[in-house]
Amino acid sequence: xxxxxxxxxxxxxxxxxxxxxxxxxxxxxxxxxxxxxxxxxxxxxxxxxxxxxxxxxxxxxxxxxxxxxxxxxxxxxxxxxxxxxxxxxxxxxxxxxxxxxxxxxxxxxxxxxxxxxxxxxxxxxxxxxxxxxxxxxxxxxxxxxxxxxxxxxxxxxxxxxxxxxxxxxxxxxxxxxxxxxxxxxxxxxxxxxxxxxxxxxxxxxxxxxxxxxxxxxxxxxxxxxxxxxxxxxxxxxxxxxxxxxxxxxxxxxxxxxxxxxxxxxxxxxxxxxxxxxxxxxxxxxxxxxxxxxxxxxxxxxxxxxxxxxxxxxxxxxxxxxxxxxxxxxxxxxxxxxxxxxxxxxxxxxxxxxxxxxxxxxxxxxxxxxxxxxxxxx
Amino acid sequence: xxxxxxxxxxxxxxxxxxxxxxxxxxxxxxxxxxxxxxxxxxxxxxxxxxxxxxxxxxxxxxxxxxxxxxxxxxxxxxxxxxxxxxxxxxxx
Numbered sequence: 076x077x078x079x080x081x082x083x084x085x086x087x088x089x090x091x092x093x094x095x096x097x098x099x100x101x102x103x104x105x106x107x108x109x110x111x112x113x114x115x116x117x118x119x120x121x122x123x124x125x126x127x128x129x130x131x132x133x134x135x136x137x138x139x140x141x142x143x144x145x146x147x148x149x150x151x152x153x154x155x156x157x158x159x160x161x162x163x164x165x166x167x168x169x170x171x172x173x174x175x176x177x178x179x180x181x182x183x184x185x186x187x188x189x190x191x192x193x194x195x196x197x198x199x200x201x202x203x204x205x206x207x208x209x210x211x212x213x214x215x216x217x218x219x220x221x222x223x224x225x226x227x228x229x230x231x232x233x234x235x236x237x238x239x240x241x242x243x244x245x246x247x248x249x250x251x252x253x254x255x256x257x258x259x260x261x262x263x264x265x266x267x268x269x270x271x272x273x274x275x276x277x278x279x280x281x282x283x284x285x286x287x288x289x290x291x292x293x294x295x296x297x298x299x300x301x302x303x304x305x306x307x308x309x310x311x312x313x314x315x316x317x318x319x320x321x322x323x324x325x326x327x328x329x330x331x332x333x334x335x336x337x338x339x340x341x342x343x344x345x346x347x348x349x350x351x352x353x354x355x356x357x358x359x360x361x362x363x364x365x366x367x368x369x370x371x372x373x374x375x376x377x378x379x380x381x382x383x384x385x386x387x388x389x390x391x392x393x394x395x396x397x398x399x400x401x402x403x404x405x406x407x408x409x410x411x412x413x414x415x416x417x418x419x420x421x422x423x424x425x426x427x428x429x430x431x432x433x434x435x436x437x438x439x440x441x442x443x444x445x446x447x448x449x450x451x452x
Numbered sequence: 453x454x455x456x457x458x459x460x461x462x463x464x465x466x467x468x469x470x471x472x473x474x475x476x477x478x479x480x481x482x483x484x485x486x487x488x489x490x491x492x493x494x495x496x497x498x499x500x501x502x503x504x505x506x507x508x509x510x511x512x513x514x515x516x517x518x519x520x521x522x523x524x525x526x527x528x529x530x531x532x533x534x535x536x537x538x539x540x541x542x543x544x
Contacts, residue, residue: 092477093476096488140476141474141475141476143474143483143488144483144486144488171470171472171484171485173486195468195470195483195485196468196485198485232467233467233468234466234467262468263485305536308538
């Protein structure tokens with residue numbers, strides 16, 4: 076026993092290993108109307124949801140491919156009446172099951188069912204630390220029910236993670252949000268700045284914080300991490316618009332995570348709905364083919380697809396080019412460098428948005444376009 | 453809960469943390485809400501003994517039945533690292 080170090084080296088992202096996680100977006104229906112939602116704008120196109128047996132097959136095939144975790148998300152996954160059945164299938168497959176919920180509908184009865192089914196972990200979203208702001212952001216009186224649900228999570232012995240999406244309208248309240256999390260005895264809190272996909276992209280001007288707001292937030296978070304060390308884990312994510320380098324989105328395209336949307340399209344990133352690639356739907360193909368061979372998952376795997384400056388960059392295996400979906404959304408070409416990178420020739424697009432967010436006359440509470448299903452023409 | 457702790461402490465996996473064998477990669481892993489910690493053989497051997505019953509001293513003794521050379525300091529340091537990351541709780 077010469078060396079004790081439990082953590083093995085990071086795996087190479089270039090080999091086609093199985094996914095580590097399945098992100099099952101069970102439905103895009105949601106009682107809330109958060110303007111920062113990453114779901115696609117055309118919600119009405121996702122009504123034809125996979126049925127119970129189809130989801131159970133997806134979960135089973137993901138486990139056979141090597142997935143270890145199953146994130147049950149949405150929309151609001153509790154709107155699926157078969158949620159406990161899906162949890163049970165995932166648990167039987169040995170997957171770590173994680174519910175990502177607004178907590179609306181997380182009644183004592185549902186909670187008990189999910190507990191019996193083997194649910195491992197619950198993440199409850201909070202929009203702010205107090206009802207007025209939280210309910211305004213959520214578009215619905217919901218704060219009190221969320222707090223009740225978070226308590227229920229703890230009472231049933233689950234670890235509790237709070238998810239707080241940060242933006243221009245709530246980032247100044249991090250101290251109060253952390254106090255609320257302490258009061259709830261949360262194990263973890265994710266303070267993640269908005270990523271600009273779907274509805275959030277539409278609302279970007281009203282959501283992107285100023286440099287001053289971010290600087291203050293970082294001071295508060297640093298102090299809190301120190302103070303709460305060993306008691307509550309704080310995960311803080313800055314807006315990538317202010318980063319120097321892009322995020323290694325999803326740990327690489329088709330490298331670690333597999334997303335399946337309500338209608339069965341499998342995606343390498345939760346924002347890949349609009350990319351100009353042939354769709355890969357679980358109703359037509361098995362997951363193994365989709366993961367290993369489909370054009371959707373092969374297109375940007377590894378680094379061969381890269382253009383300069385990524386192709387010749389020392390960080391190409393670190394950042395993996397950033398997010399393909401963000402590159403496509405901002406430039407119309409998914410193979411370009413993610414424009415948040417300061418080396419991107421398209422970085423001016425991001426700089427312009429940042430400049431607007433820092434204009435003195437830009438108020439903190441610009442109107443938000445609430446997420447909701449619109450009638451299609 | 454962080455080190456230093458005594459060898460009479462009883463480690464067990466923290467709430468929501470699971471030790472599983474990863475069939476497709478043929479190794480053990482710790483599963484957490486959004487993390488997969490890949491374990492090597494010795495890490496696995498230690499964590500399989502963290503059953504909420506054995507003390508740190510018991511774990512070192514059990515390891516000595518499997519391995520020729522088990523430095524107690526390294527086992528303690530490994531447990532402390534996992535406790536610091538809240539993968540493990542150590543009850544006195």
